[in-house]
Each structure stands twice: as C-alpha cells, then as structure tokens.
Amino acid sequence: MEIVAKKVDNANAEVNAKIAKSDIESKTQKIAKELSKTLNLPGFRKGKVPIAIVKKRYGEKIEKDAEAEALQEVYAKALEELGLNKEDILGEPAVTKFDKKDEVIETEIKISFRPEIDLEGYEEAIPEFKEPEVSDEEVEKRLKELAEAMTPPKKLEEDRPLQEGDIAIIDFKGYVDDKEIEGGSAENFQLKIGSGQFIPGFEEQLVGMKAGESKTIEVTFPEDYHNKELAGKKAKFDVTLKEIQVKEEPKIDDELAKKMLPNEENPTVDLLKEKIKEQIKSEKLSKLYNEELKPKLIENLVEKFDFDLPENIVEQEIDIKLNEKLRGMSEDELKELRENPDKVKELRESLKDEAKKSVKATFIVDALAKKEGIKVDDQEVIQTIYYEAMQMGQNPQEVLEAYKKQGLLPAIKMAMIEDKLLTHLLNKKLEAK
Template sequence: MEVTAKKIDNANVVIEATIAKNDIDGRVDKIAKQAAKQMKIDGFRPGKAPVSVVKKRLGDRLVQDAEAEALREVLNTASKELELDAEKIIGEPAVTKFDRGEEAIEVELKLSLKPEIEIEDISDIVPEVKTPRVTKKEVEERIQELAEAQAPFESIEEDRGLENGDLAVFDFEGFLDGEPFEGGKAENFELRIGSGQFIPGFEEQMVGMKKGEEKSIKVTFPEDYRNKDLAGKEVEFKIKLHDIKAKKDVEIDDELAKKLLGDENGTLEKLEKEVKEQIRSEKMTKLYNDELKPKLVEALVEKFEFDLPESVVSQEVELALRNKVQQMNEEEIAELRENEEKVNELREELRADAAKSVKATFIVDALAKKEGVEVNDQEMMQTIFYEAMSMGQDPQQTLEYYKKQNLLPAIKMAMIEDRLLTKLLNDKNEKSKDKEENTEKEEA
C-alpha cells in the first residue's frame, strides 16, 4: 500500500493511495476466516465451515468490508504522517476517487480540518453601545395603550352608527347559492370592528349600522380558506345588530398604576419609571438584533483570517441552494433540472456568502470557548419547546422534526452565537456607562 498525504492549507488535506489487489485479497481471506468462526451453515458444525463456503455465502460483502478496512488504514497512515489529531478532523473523509484497476485500486481522499484561530483582543471592533433615549411622549402613549387595554366595553347611550374599535353584538347567518352552510350561523356574537377577525370585507360593511338594524352583505372567502367547499366562493350574510359597545374611558392615576403593577403601594410615578425602562429595554433589544449584532459579526469576519475546510463550505453552499430552490416556482425549478451549468453558476453565486457564514461560525465557536459562553441541552430544549408553543405547534413533534433533519447542532450554535454577541455588547455597554459616569463626575 502506497500512501501520500499533503496539506493543501491549514484546513484541507488530500490523501492519495494505491491499494494492491493482493492486499484486498489478503484482507478478504482474513475477514472470511473470522466470519467462519461465527457463522452457522447447514451441513457443518458451528464455526467449522470452510472459508471457501463462507466466501461464496457472503460474496461482495467481504470485498466491501476489505476495501473499507483498507481505506481506514489509508486514513490512519496519512494521519500519522501529518501528525493529525483525530479531534481536528471534521466529519467523514470525502472519497473523491476510487478507481478499481486489474492490479490495484487508485484512491483519493479529502479531509477537512478544524481551523486554528488565534484569538486576539477584539474590544476595538465591538460597536459602541449608546443607551437609547425614551421620551416622555413615548411613556405617556404606552401608558395610554395599557389603560385602554384595561378599559371595559359598555353599551353606548348615544344614537350613532357602528365605528372601528367598537364591539358589535349581532346575529348572522351565511348563505351559499341561497342555501345556509354549516358553521355560518351564530347569535349574540361579539366582534371587535377593525380586528380583521372575519372574512375581508365583512367588518367594513358593518360600519355605520345602528342598533336593531338588519342588513345583508356579500363577501368572498379567500382561495386558501380551510373549508374547501367555501374557498373562493361568494356568499351572503344576513345580519341583525343588537348592541354597540365602546371602550369606557379609564382614569390614568395611582389606582390604575396599582392595578397594572400588581402592587398596593403602586403609584403613577412608579408606573412611569417601569414603563420607561421597559421601552428602553425594547429599544435596546431591537438595536442589538437589527444593527449591532450583524455589525459585530461583519467586523469579526473581516478581522480574522484563516483557511476554511472546503467540505464544510460546500455543505453550506448546498444548504443555501436548497433554500433558494424552495423559493422558486415550478417553471424555474424545471429550468434548473435541465441545465446543470446554470445550477453550478448558482452555486458559485452562493459560495461567497456561504464561506462568510462558515467563517463566522468558527469564529463564534472559538470566541465562545474563550469567553466561557455555553448552551446546554436542557436550555436548547426549553427554547425549542417555548418557541413551538408560542407558534401554536406541538413541542414534541417540533423537536422530533429537528432531530430527523439533524438541525439541533445548528440551533445550539445559533443560541451560542446570540448569547456570545449579547455578552460582548453588554460588556462594552458597561464600560461605556462607567466612562460616562466618570466623565460626569469630573465635570461636576
């Protein structure tokens, strides 16, 4: 067996080997002898079947096992030659050549290695964090919203028509081609006008109706409506409005503050302070997610230079390609199927962003280890369950889907990235606060 191993760069290795036919034959004999000791074959005592019979019974499986064993030896030989640590090898070797000749097998393997990243001081590239300002008007508007949410609906006394924001109490019955349809009837139904709860056009046609008024309206169900018998169909609804309820004005005072804060000692001043901090926190979260985190990732990618494992980049390209194809229409997909050259062009278009994504992942992994940022399995499961429930999905089914799609490592890495970036920005924010406080003291 001849093995030649060569490091293309710090993240990629090419191994070339020539495996003689008699090498494979010898391995086949050895594996067959081992199998003979375990096999039970009719006409022979257990473990006493001739090797020739075992070879005939197992056939190509023996050759496949022998070739796999030879490949493992090729890999081990190359690893020793280049002094490769097994922990540095990413994934399985890619067999890029396996030509069976009459006398030998010509083999080429490609290995991907985990990049070595020299972690430097990165404080200079972490964006400055300026605490967002919260105006008095923003606080007042938020408290007004909270007050309105607490306000009860009460029947109106004045003689006026139904308006957006009112609660309508009414009977309705729906007809398709003059016949009532199932699920299209209700009595004393309550609907907030303008909520968009009903079919498009329904609530709009109710605006202006007065108590006791009856009306017929026509609407068309959406094409994607869950009831296929009604999807895309025009129907008529007969409506009778019984009552109009409007939000009662709520006094914004200490009593409201006690209710909203859940504190008997609550005051409007305390509520204003808490609401101000809540708005500031929301603004900070938005600033982090929309501006600072993407900016920090971009800066990290630019700061660090290292070789990338080609197999990992290729996997990222294929993932991006699949996502791109999922967004295409049938005509575009058919065109791609017939044009391999266009597929390869698309791959090349996606390669730069894929490489940047892979690079960012390795940087985050290295920085997370340095900063002691971790996410354990329990935290990941809790996040998956919480997000599934918030979207009305079954948490267990969601988890099983992620497992089948092998997405759990990516989810954990995304959580680590988010936690790391937040920590780096928070640390910078604390330093900025200390600096501002010291400046204020000096000026005083």
Template sequence: MNVKANKIDGANATIEAQITNEEVAANVDKIAKQLAKTANIPGFRKGKVPVSAVKKQYGERLVQDAEAEALREVLSAGLTEIGVANEALIGEPQISKFDKGEANIDVEVTVAIRPEIDLGDYKQLVPEFKKPKITAAAVKARIDELALAQAPFETVEEDRELVEGDTAMIDFEGFLDGVAFEGGKAEGFSLTLGSKQFIPGFEDQVIGMKKGEEKTIKVTFPENYGGKELAGKEAEFKVTVHEIQTKKKPRHDAKLAKQMLPGEEEATMDMLKEKIQQQLESEELTKLYNEELKPKMLETLVEKIDVDLPKFVVEQEMDMALNKKAQTMNEDEIKELQESAEKVQELREEFREEASRSVKATFIIDALAKAEGIEVAEQEVMQTIYFEAMQMGQDPAAVYKQYQESGYLPAIQMAMVEDKVLSKLLNDTVKEEA
C-alpha cells in the same frame, strides 16, 4: 506503504498512498486469523476453524475488510505526517481515488479539518450604539394600553355617536345583488371600532351611528378574501346598533399600580412606571438587536476575520440551497434542469458565495462561543421548542419529534448559540443614553 500528505490550507488536506497487494494480503491473513476464533462454519468446532476455511467461506468480504483496514492505516499515517488529530476532522474522509493495479492500489483521500481561527481583537468589531431612549409619554401610553385592556366595558347612556375605540353591539346582514349570502348575518355582535375585525370600510361607516340607528353599508370584499364567492365582490350590509359600550380611561394612582403589580403590597405609580420603562427598553433593545445590530455585526465579523473553509462543507451547503430552490420551481423549470447537467451546475454555482459566507459565519460563531464560554445544551433546545409550540397551540412533544426526525435540532441549537453570542457581545458594548 508509501504515504504522502499535503495540507492545502487550515481546513483542507489530501493524502496520497500506494497500498501494495502484499499489505492487503497480510491484512487478509490477520483478519482471517481473528475470525477463525469465533466463526461458525459447518464441519468445524467453534474456535478450531482453519484459516484456509475462513478464507474460502468469506472470500471477497475479507479482501474488502483488508482494503478498508489499509485505508485506515493510510489516513492515520497521513494525519500524523501533517500533525492533525482525528478529533479535528469534520465529517467522513472523502475517497477521491481508489485505482486497483496489478501490484498496487493507488489511493487519494481528501479530508476536511476544523479550522483554527485567529479572532484577533474581535470586540473592536462590535458596533457602538446607545440604549434606546424611552420617553415618559411612551411609558404613560403603555400603562394606559395595559390598564384599558383589563378595564370592564361600561354601557354609554348618553345619546351620542359612535367613535373609534367604542364597542358597538350590532345586528347585521349581508347581501350580494339584493340576495342574502351565507355566513353574512349575526345578531348581538360585539364590534370594537378600530380593531379591523371586518373587511376594509365596514367599521369606518359604523363610526358616527347612534344607538337604535339602522344603516345600509356598502363595501367591497378584498380580491384575496378567503371565500371565493365573495372575493372582489361589492356587497351591502344592513346594520342596526343596539348598544354602545366603552372603557373609562384609568386614573394613574396607587390602586392601578397595585392592580398591575400583583404581589407588591406597597406598589406605587413610580414603581409601575419603572417596571414599564424597563419593559419598553428591553423591547426596543431586542428590536434594535434583531433588525439592525446583529445582522450588521455578523456581516462585519465575516468580512474582517479570515477563515479557511472545508471545501466539502461548502459544497454540502450549496447542495442544500439548490434543493431548496428546486422546491420553489415549476414543472417546466425542473424538466429543463433534468435535461441539462450544465444548467444544474450553473444554477448550483450561483449559491457558492452565499454558501461560503454561511459556512464561514458558522465557524466564527463557534469560535466566539468558545472564547466567551457560551453553550446551549440539548435540554435548553428542547425547552425552547416546547415553549414555542405551546405558544402556537401545538403538541410540544410532536413538534420536537418532528424536528428530531428531520435532523433540524443541530441547526436550531446553532441558531441559539449565535443569538446568545451576538447578544452578549452587544450587551457588553451598550452605552446608556445621556
């Protein structure tokens, strides 16, 4: 067997070989002898089947198995020649040539190799930034917001107009061209002004009304309103205010602190402010990470770190992008592509640059995760999916099974690894605001 291997770069290699007919025949004999020990062929006792009978019974299948064995030998010899371990391969080797001649089979195999990445001093690529500064006013506003959310409603006894933030107990009935429409009537409805529960303009016109007052409000339903019979239509609502309710602004004292820090018997406002300060800092830092720093850092890492990319992985990414694009196309656009292989290829090539960047980013994140000792176990992936499903009111087990059957779990796991890696690098860099 004549084998010649060529390592194109750190991620791609080709192996060429000539497999002689004698080598295939030798493999056929070897496989037939092994099969003769276990084969069940009528007319022969098990274990006593002649090799000739096995060859006659299994014929072409033996040849196929013998050729496959020879291919494995070619792959093994080629990888040994270029010093690549089987564990370093990505995906299945691609057989780009298998030409049977009179005396030989000319073979060419393309293999993808997990690239070895020199990360260099990667921590120098992490952007410098300062922890967001949280003002005392922001802390006070959050405490007021949380306290008001828990505070009970109180009926306003004084004769005054409704203002934003009040809750009005109202009756209303809607009309189109003087005719009441279905679903446009309610009695004793609780409407918090400023909540934007109703269509634009409704709450604004309730502001200023008093208890016992009746008023006709004119509004226009949005063009994208859910009910087609109402979308874009002008309507009138007869509104009656029966009661005004409000919440008292809470006092910042130990009682409020104990209410908002259950379990802390000695809770104080200073403790509450510190807790809220930490919460706001975490929220602002997460927002800064996700909206600005992580995308910026990943872009820098991809730009500055050199990685040889396995060609077939990039091609797979391009195919996925093409399929995703096709799902958004109309029938005429799909038909146009079906009639022109050239246009399909042109469209596919548009995704090459982005596909290359995506694959490169994946390998860099994988290398960084190893360098930083970061892992995401399958159990953690499951817990994350379950938690998010429960938050959305969905069946966690059903959602997990759907992701599993669709093959999405590895992508979710990789996304979680990426998030952990980038977060750790940023956390190690963050500077306190002076």
C-alpha cells in the same frame, strides 16, 4: 504500505498511499479465517468450514472488507503523521482515488479539519451605537394604553345611537346569493366601531343604530379576501344590535399601579412609569440589536478575520443553498438543469462565495462562544421549540419529533448560541460606555 500525508492549508489535508496487494491478501485471509469460525453451512460442522470454501462463497464481500480495513489503517497513520486527533476532523474523509493495479492499490484521501482562528481584536468588530432614549410622551402614551386595557367597558345607560369608538354587542348572520355563509354568523359578538375588524362598509353601516334595533346591511368582500369563494362577492348581513358599551376614561392612580405591579411592596404611579420606561427601552434595544446591530456585527467579523475553510463543509453549505434555490424554481428551469450538467456547475459556483461567508461566520461564532463562555444546553433548545410551537398553536412534542427526524436540532442550537453571543457582545459594549 507507503503513505504521504500533507496539509494543503490550515483546514484541509491530502493523503496519498500505496497499498500492496499482498497486504490486501493477508487481510482477506484473516477475515475469511475469522468468518469460518462462525459460519453455518450445510455439510460442514459449525466453525469447521474450510477457508477456501468461505472465500469462494463470500470472496467479493471479504475483499471489500479487507480494502476498507486497509483504508482505515491509511487514515489512522495519516492522522498520526499530520498531528491531528479524530476530534479535529470535520465530516467523513473523502476517498477521491482508488486505483487498483497489478501489485498495488493507489489511493488518495482528502481530509478536512477544524481551523485554528486567531480572534485577537474581535472587539473592534462590534459596531458603535447609542443607547435608545425614551421620552416622557412615550411613557404617558403607553401608560394610557395599559390603563385603558385594564378598564372594562360598561353598558351605555344613555339613550343614544351607536357611534365611532363604541363597542357594539351584535348578533349577525351573513348570506351570499341567498345562501348562508359558512362560519358567517355569531351571537353576542363584541365589535369596536372603527377598529376595521370586519370587511369594509360593515361597521360604518352600524353607526346610528340603537340598542334592540335590527338591520340588513349590504357589503362586498374585497377581491383579495382570504376565502377565494367569497372574494369579490356581494353579501347581506342580518344584524341585531343587542347592546352598546362604552369605555370610561381610565383612572391613572396608585390603585392602577397596585394591579399592574402585584409583586412590588409599595407600588406607585411613579414606579409604574419607571417600569414602563425600562420596558420601552428594552423593546427599542431589542429592535436595534436584531434589525441593525447583529447583522452588522456578523458582517464585520467575517470581514475582519481571514482563515482557511474546510472544503467539505463549504461543499455541504453549497448543497444546502442549492436545494433552497431549486425549491423556488419552475418545472421548466428544473428540466433545463437536469438536461445540462454544466448549468448545475455554474449554479453551484455562483453560490460558493455566499456559502463560504456562511461557513466562516459559523466557525467565528463557535470560536467566540467558547472564548466568551457562551453555552446553550439541550434543555434550553427543547424549551424554545416548545414555546414557539405553543405560540403558533402547534403540538410541541410533534414539532420536536419532526425536528429530530429532519436532523435540525444542531442547527437550532447553533442559531441560539449565535443569538446569545451577539447579544452578549453588544451588551458588553453598552456596559463599557
């Protein structure tokens, strides 16, 4: 067995080997002998089937097993020559040549491995930014909103008609073409006048009504209404105004602070304002991080560091991006691609640069996370999936199982590590100021 293994660059290697036919025959004999010990064939005692019979019946499979065993030996010796461990290898080795000749099998294997990345000076890639400021006006506005939310509405005792800003408690029933609208009725419905919660024209026609009064109002559903059967249709609603409620001017005092800061020993309005200021600052910082700084940081890191990329991982990323592209294509476009393989090659080539950037970013994030000690355990991933599923009203266990079946958990984990790392780096920059 002759083997020549060489590194093409710092992430890819090529192995050329010549496997003697005598090696294959020797392995074939050994496999057939082992198989004969366990075979049950009519006319022969178990373990006593002649090797010649075994080879005659299972010859093709035995030969393939022998060739596979020889390839494994080539692969193991190649790793030894290259000074690589199995843990360094990314994906499966690709057998790009397997040429059977009279005396030898000439084979070529391509191997991709994890590149080493010099991260020196990575701090320079973190963009400059200013910590967001929070004005007194913003704090007062948020405080008033919170106080209003904590102040329940009260029944209007004054004998006056419904007006903008009031809360109307109504019963209603809707009709289109004299047929009742499915889901278009309710009792004791709470509607704030001016909120725009109902279709245009509905709330405006309630203004001026008094408690106990009934009225039929006419409206037209918008052309872009989500229910296509109702879009653009004229409708009538029989409405009864049962009660008018109003919100009193909220009291902003230490009692409010006690309600909003139940875990504080001595809650005051001033302390509440401090907490609100911290909250608004945190919201602004999160928005700045997610919408501007994190994308910029990734872009800077990709531009700053240059290293060889594993070819098979780049090809996998091209496959992913190609599939995303195909899902958005029309049937005519897909037909053209099926009939013209060169078009597919062109499309793959057009996605190569984007795929390389994506793979590069993944390796940088992975290396930086190890350097900075950033980890995400499996339990964190499950908790995140559960939380997001519940937020969307989905069954968390079903969502988790679906992700498992689709093999998405590693990608979700990597995305969480990336987000955690970028937040960590930006926070370090902020603390250093």
